[in-house]
Amino acid sequence: MADHESPPRAVVLNCTLKRSPEPSNTQALAEVVAKELGDRGVSVEFVRIADLNVPPGVKTDLGEGDDWPRVHDLLVNSQILVVASPTWVGKPSSLAQRVLERMDAMLSETDDQGRPVAYNRVAGVVVTGNEDGAHHVISEISGGLADIGYTIPGQAWTYWHLGPGPGPNYLDDPKGHEWSAKTGRAMASNLFAVAEALAARPVPAPPE
Known part of the structure; x- marks a missing residue:
C-alpha cells in the first residue's frame, strides 16, 4: 500500500456474546478471512468485545x-476493519450494535488533512x-460502517447460516x-484490493 511503509494492518472485532475462552463460531469463520489477509502481508489483530468493558455511549x-x-486506537491505526457478528433473532448481536454506537464518535474526528478518520479505510462483515x-445482519452493519465513513467494497462479506429452524452451529x-x-x-481479496487503491488515491476531505 503506497501510503504505508509498514505492513498494512487489519482489526477484527468479534461481537460474539461469548467470553474467552469459550469457543466462538464467529471467530472460526473470521479466521478464514484473517488467514487470507495474512497471506497478502496484512497484520491482523482480533478483539473479542465480550472480554472488554465497553459501556453504552457515543463518545470515544x-x-x-x-x-x-x-x-x-486500533481502528484508526488499521486500514482494514472486519466486524464479525452472530445472528440473534434475525439481527446483529447487541455487541455489534454497541460497537457501531461507540464508533459514532468517529464522525466528528478528523485526520491532519481534515478528513473524517474513517475515510480511506475499508470494512467488511462476517456473520454466523x-x-x-445473514443478509439482513450484513446490510445493517455495512450500512452503519458506511455512514461512519468506511468504504465497503463489493462482496465484502461472508457468512454461514444453517437455515430455517434451530440446529447445530458452524463448529458442529x-x-x-x-x-x-x-x-x-x-x-x-476485495478488502485488500480496495485498501490498496485508496492508499494510492485517497478520498479527499469533504468540500466546505
Whole structure:
C-alpha cells in the first residue's frame, strides 16, 4: 500500500456474546478471512468485545474503566476493519450494535488533512448463526460502517447460516463450510484490493 511503509494492518472485532475462552463460531469463520489477509502481508489483530468493558455511549472515551479507547486506537491505526457478528433473532448481536454506537464518535474526528478518520479505510462483515437473517445482519452493519465513513467494497462479506429452524452451529456442522470459506477468501481479496487503491488515491476531505 503506497501510503504505508509498514505492513498494512487489519482489526477484527468479534461481537460474539461469548467470553474467552469459550469457543466462538464467529471467530472460526473470521479466521478464514484473517488467514487470507495474512497471506497478502496484512497484520491482523482480533478483539473479542465480550472480554472488554465497553459501556453504552457515543463518545470515544467514557472515562475510567472504559476499554473502548484501546479499540478506537486500533481502528484508526488499521486500514482494514472486519466486524464479525452472530445472528440473534434475525439481527446483529447487541455487541455489534454497541460497537457501531461507540464508533459514532468517529464522525466528528478528523485526520491532519481534515478528513473524517474513517475515510480511506475499508470494512467488511462476517456473520454466523443457526437461523435465518445473514443478509439482513450484513446490510445493517455495512450500512452503519458506511455512514461512519468506511468504504465497503463489493462482496465484502461472508457468512454461514444453517437455515430455517434451530440446529447445530458452524463448529458442529461441516455443511456449507466450503462455500463460506471461498466467499471469505474473496472478501479478503476485495478488502485488500480496495485498501490498496485508496492508499494510492485517497478520498479527499469533504468540500466546505
